[in-house]
Amino acid sequence: MSQHILIADDDAGIRDVLRMAFEPAGFTVSVAADGQAALEMARSLSPDLVVFDIGMPEMDGLTVCREIRKTSEMPILFLTAQSDEVDRIVGLEMGADDYVAKPFSPREVVARVRAIMKRSVPASAPSVVLRRGVLSVDPSRHACRIGEAAVVLTSREMELLVQLMRRPDNVMSRPAIVDAVYGTNIHVSDRTMDSHLRNLRAKLSQAGCAEAIETVHGVGIRMGPCRAV
Numbered sequence: 001m002s003q004h005i006l007i008a009d010d011d012a013g014i015r016d017v018l019r020m021a022f023e024p025a026g027f028t029v030s031v032a033a034d035g036q037a038a039l040e041m042a043r044s045l046s047p048d049l050v051v052f053d054i055g056m057p058e059m060d061g062l063t064v065c066r067e068i069r070k071t072s073e074m075p076i077l078f079l080t081a082q083s084d085e086v087d088r089i090v091g092l093e094m095g096a097d098d099y100v101a102k103p104f105s106p107r108e109v110v111a112r113v114r115a116i117m118k119r120s121v122p123a124s125a126p127s128v129v130l131r132r133g134v135l136s137v138d139p140s141r142h143a144c145r146i147g148e149a150a151v152v153l154t155s156r157e158m159e160l161l162v163q164l165m166r167r168p169d170n171v172m173s174r175p176a177i178v179d180a181v182y183g184t185n186i187h188v189s190d191r192t193m194d195s196h197l198r199n200l201r202a203k204l205s206q207a208g209c210a211e212a213i214e215t216v217h218g219v220g221i222r223m224g225p226c227r228a229v
Contacts, residue, residue: 003117004028006045008038008064009053009079018051021106022113035059039067042074049075049117051109054087062091069095075116075155079104085191092195097156099192115182116155130165133226135209137165146207147228156181157200164213168223171216197221 005027007018015031022029030045032038036058042050050068054061065076078091078099088099097116100109130137136145139162144151153161163180164172172180178193197213204212204226211224 002026002028003049004030004045004047005113006030006032006038006041006047006050008032008035008041008050008056008061010034010056011053014053014079017106018109021110025110027113035061035064039064042068042072046072047074049077049113051077051079051113053079054091055081062087062094065091065094065096073152073154077109077113077116079109089191089195092192093199095154095199097154130162132165132168132212132223133209134228135165135204135212135226137161146204146209146226149207151203151207153200153203154196156196157203160196160200164221164223171220171222173220177220 003026005022007015007022007029008031009015009018010033012033015033019029019031030041030047032041035052035056038050038052038056039059041047042064052061052064056064061078065078068074068076073095076096078088078096080088080091080099080101088101091099098112100112130139134147137143137158139158142153142155142158144153144158144161159181160177163177174190174193201213208228209226210228212226213221214224215221
């Protein structure tokens, strides 16, 4: 079964270019021309991933992301103008998995979508549940718990946490983390990684796991003791 992508952009040319990039790559594609239509289609079609332009009429992409995140953790990739750094960071902090700045290469968008979806689909074989203090992570089920409480994470946040949990006492440098989470062929800015890390720390803290991730200044990050608050 092909994976279903929803593309939302008010520029018909961009919608057509992305459709022509995704369909030969084996994806089923739906398109929307504004934010309101994109939100309705995301809810009714439940696509495997959505690609949104931030600057859409009727409802901007940030608002669409916020509404989707109220009920779903479906992967989201933003398309942004090259100069809209603030919007990119806000989008990541709202729960988007990644972004691509315009003008973009359609092949890069497809590559980033494949990378996101590869990390979003549970592995067919059962994986070992990773534990650290009150924190437990089951990568194959995309499940994170602190004690008995479930913690909802995006695919990027989950992959970041899994990488740290697999080496809980080791310090991982920033380049090593980026390569493990994004792959070696994709450039990721420091701000993007910082946004995902900040969101992950906040979610774990709010769920009752104090100091779950420690920063070793000048070296990298590692898991903390994950004690209950």
